[in-house]
Amino acid sequence: MPRTTDRFLDIRRDPHSDELLARGGDLEAHSILQRAGFIAVVRLHETYHRAPAGLTQVDESRLATDAVGRLRAAGYHVDCDAAFDTEARPARYLALGASVTHLAKRLREATDTAEAADILTELTAPHDGILAGFEETLGALAEFFDGLGDASDPHTARRLRYLADEYVRVIHSDLAHTRERLADRHAPHAGRRACTEQVPDHEPERSVVCACPLPPRALPAPAPPPLGATRLRR
Numbered sequence: 696m697p698r699t700t701d702r703f704l705d706i707r708r709d710p711h712s713d714e715l716l717a718r719g720g721d722l723e724a725h726s727i728l729q730r731a732g733f734i735a736v737v738r739l740h741e742t743y744h745r746a747p748a749g750l751t752q753v754d755e756s757r758l759a760t761d762a763v764g765r766l767r768a769a770g771y772h773v774d775c776d777a778a779f780d781t782e783a784r785p786a787r788y789l790a791l792g793a794s795v796t797h798l799a800k801r802l803r804e805a806t807d808t809a810e811a812a813d814i815l816t817e818l819t820a821p822h823d824g825i826l827a828g829f830e831e832t833l834g835a836l837a838e839f840f841d842g843l844g845d846a847s848d849p850h851t852a853r854r855l856r857y858l859a860d861e862y863v864r865v866i867h868s869d870l871a872h873t874r875e876r877l878a879d880r881h882a883p884h885a886g887r888r889a890c891t892e893q894v895p896d897h898e899p900e901r902s903v904v905c906a907c908p909l910p911p912r913a914l915p916a917p918a919p920p921p922l923g924a925t926r927l928r929r
Contacts, residue, residue, distance in 0.1 A: 704766060706759050706775040715746040715755045717762065724771055726790070731762035761785070795825060806887045812877035819871040826867040833859040 701721035709716050717728050718741075725742065729735060733744035746755045759779040766773050768784040798814055805811045818825045837855040840848045 702770070703772045704774070706763055706773060706779055708776060715759055717744040717759075720766070720771060723769070724766060727765050727769060727771075728762055730790075731765055732758045733762065804887075805884065807883045808877045808880040811884075812874050815870065815874040815877065819867060819874050821871075824867075826863060826870070830859045830863045830867070833863065 700719070701724070704717060704719035704724060706715075706717045708714065717733055720728070725735065725744070728744045732747065734747055736743050736745055746758055750758070756778055759775065760781050760783075763773050763775050763779050764781045764783040765785050765787075768787060798817055801814050802811060805814060816824070821827055833855050837852040837859075840852040840855065842848075
């Protein structure tokens with residue numbers, strides 16, 4: 696079987712710069728690295744991770760060792776410097792984002808507008824919905840920057856409040872309106888009818904198992920024109 700490269704990572708000190716770097720992995724691995732304390736470095740052709748600035752080598756080794764254990768516990772193959780090798784496999788807990796992502800799974804399985812509206816309520820509820828909580832979190836982060844002390848911190852605080860006021864509230868309002876339209880609609884989803892597995896009484900064929908229509912067939916893509924052919928102008 697071909698090697699799935701996004702399940703492999705390297706965590707090593709760069710021999711030239713002596714920086715602690717982590718390379719490879721997919722988005723889940725990147726989330727694990729960042730929860731372990733690494734910082735993402737996004738370049739044009741790759742994303743890798745480095746240790747935060749200002750750590751001692753002892754702290755960096757502790758960070759790298761923790762990341763190796765977490766990644767291996769999640770099933771990743773990690774090559775690392777001998778100093779970072781570990782048999783520890785920390786317990787994995789469901790991340791908060793995963794419970795939000797579960798709403799997408801429920802929406803993909805929803806069979807009518809009422810069900811979709813119920814799911815969307817988790818995003819749009821004005822007191823304890825996800826977007827309300829997100830807006831409040833941005834406000835709390837802005838308050839944190841207000842008193843942090845650097846000259847640029849007040850600007851960061853204003854930017855965070857701008858994001859909450861101009862973007863999150865607009866998204867919240869738009870999705871709340873969408874939720875209300877769904878709640879009023881009372882309609883089954885035309886492409887997601889539940890299969891009853893019942894054969895109609897008038898069906899003469901014994902081989903039929905249910906009355907569900909066949910899924911729509913995708914039309915094949917048109918063949919490319921032959922080399923040297925001219926395209927007609929319409």
